[in-house]
Amino acid sequence: xxxxxxxxxxxxxxxxxxxxxxxxxxxxxxxxxxxxxxxxxxxxxxxxxxxxxxxxxxxxxxxxxxxxxxxxxxxxxxxxxxxxxxxxxxxxxxxxxxxxxxxxxxxxxxxxxxxxxxxxxxxxxxxxxxxxxxxxxxxxxxxxxxxxxxxxxxxxxxxxxxxxxxxxxxxxxxxxxxxxxxxxxxxxxxxxxxxxxxxxxxxxxxxxxxxxxxxxxxxxxxxxxxxxxxxxxxxxxxxxxxxxxxxxxxxxxxxxxxxxxxxxxxxxxxxxxxxxxxxxxxxxxxxxxxxxxxxxxxxxxxxxxxxxxxxxxxxxxx
Numbered sequence: 063x064x065x066x067x068x069x070x071x072x073x074x075x076x077x078x079x080x081x082x083x084x085x086x087x088x089x090x091x092x093x094x095x096x097x098x099x100x101x102x103x104x105x106x107x108x109x110x111x112x113x114x115x116x117x118x119x120x121x122x123x124x125x126x127x128x129x130x131x132x133x134x135x136x137x138x139x140x141x142x143x144x145x146x147x148x149x150x151x152x153x154x155x156x157x158x159x160x161x162x163x164x165x166x167x168x169x170x171x172x173x174x175x176x177x178x179x180x181x182x183x184x185x186x187x188x189x190x191x192x193x194x195x196x197x198x199x200x201x202x203x204x205x206x207x208x209x210x211x212x213x214x215x216x217x218x219x220x221x222x223x224x225x226x227x228x229x230x231x232x233x234x235x236x237x238x239x240x241x242x243x244x245x246x247x248x249x250x251x252x253x254x255x256x257x258x259x260x261x262x263x264x265x266x267x268x269x270x271x272x273x274x275x276x277x278x279x280x281x282x283x284x285x286x287x288x289x290x291x292x293x294x295x296x297x298x299x300x301x302x303x304x305x306x307x308x309x310x311x312x313x314x315x316x317x318x319x320x321x322x323x324x325x326x327x328x329x330x331x332x333x334x335x336x337x338x339x340x341x342x343x344x345x346x347x348x349x350x351x352x353x354x355x356x357x358x359x360x361x362x363x364x365x366x367x368x369x370x371x372x373x374x375x376x377x378x379x380x
Contacts, residue, residue, distance in 0.1 A: 068133070081330040082342050087143045089349055090136055091202045097133035099353040104359055105130060117199040118179050122361075124203050125172040129355040135162035136352060155239035156221045160214040162352075167258055169354060171206050173310055174265040179270045180302060185279050205206050213254060236339070238328070255325050262318045269310055273303045306361055313354035 104126045112119060113155055119173050179194060243251060273290030304378050324344045331337045 080370040082345070083143050086349075087140060089139045090143070090352075093349070093356060094133060095142065097129065097136070100356055100359045101126060101130045101133055115196060117196065118176065118183075120196065120199045120203065121176050121179060125176070125358060125361070126209075127170060128168040128172060129358050131165040132162060132352055132355045134167065135165065142304055145188060150164075151239075152225060152242070154243055156225070157219055158356055159220060159239055160218055163254075163258070164210050164214045166351060166354075167261060168206060168210055169358070170262055170265050170310075172203075173306060173361070174268055175202065177269050177272050177303065177306055181276060185276065192206050209358040213257075215248055217247075217254060221252055240329075252325070255322060259318055259322050262314060263303050266310070266315070269303075273300075273307050276300050276303055309354065309357045309361060313350050314355065317351040320347045 104276060108119070108123045108126055135158055138154045139162070142158070144152045169363050183194065221242065225242060240248070240251070277300060325339060328337060328340060333342065
């Protein structure tokens, strides 16, 4: 009798019963089309128009690719909300969610690389020569993608093996993919979540430090010689860093403030309304995170003079 009650509770907490589904379908669809349009233009310009070969251009190309894949991953997320299907949710959990998070954290890392690149070039140009060569930049990009792909492949393979012998009763559609986790997959999932949070926190602190150091150098340069080119370059660098840090904080800080507590606290909740409310709060922060794919073109605009020139736009920063 107790088992039947539990089964009934699990069914009542499924995606199909969530009242916010139409809202998420609509907003994710708007973000998808906006991101698709903006990133299509960006990729066309970077890969077919811009001929400048530099470390910053290479990082921006990789960021554009990551954003495009985030955009494409939204298709499965929209279908998951639109179709109450056990099979759709399994496919999303095995392929859509890992792919989305892979590209989200590649975006986070490439934004960090861009910040370091600009800081070294403006503030410490002599120390930047080795790290800003095309060869070094390619190696950093390849290593980043390889590590992220390896971690996600481990999760997907274990997920597939687990599901091949899954005895879970059909129809128990929960909110998240943890309904499919066995003990091993849960450990892998928790490791990925903690590692992802540490990665985010490291990049966030790095961005804040680089911005602060940039401001300090700018103040020193302005006191010494307000009209010299060094002061002008530092001022442009500060403005660029403001855009980068602003986009990063708006998109990724709310998500990471909620995500890790959600992972640890949600299993302790027994009330369906509480679980549903917590899930909706987490999903709102996911919306902000995927909005990054639409806001990153602002970064390309202020960081890349070649990008602006191909769009026939003039802007007094470089």
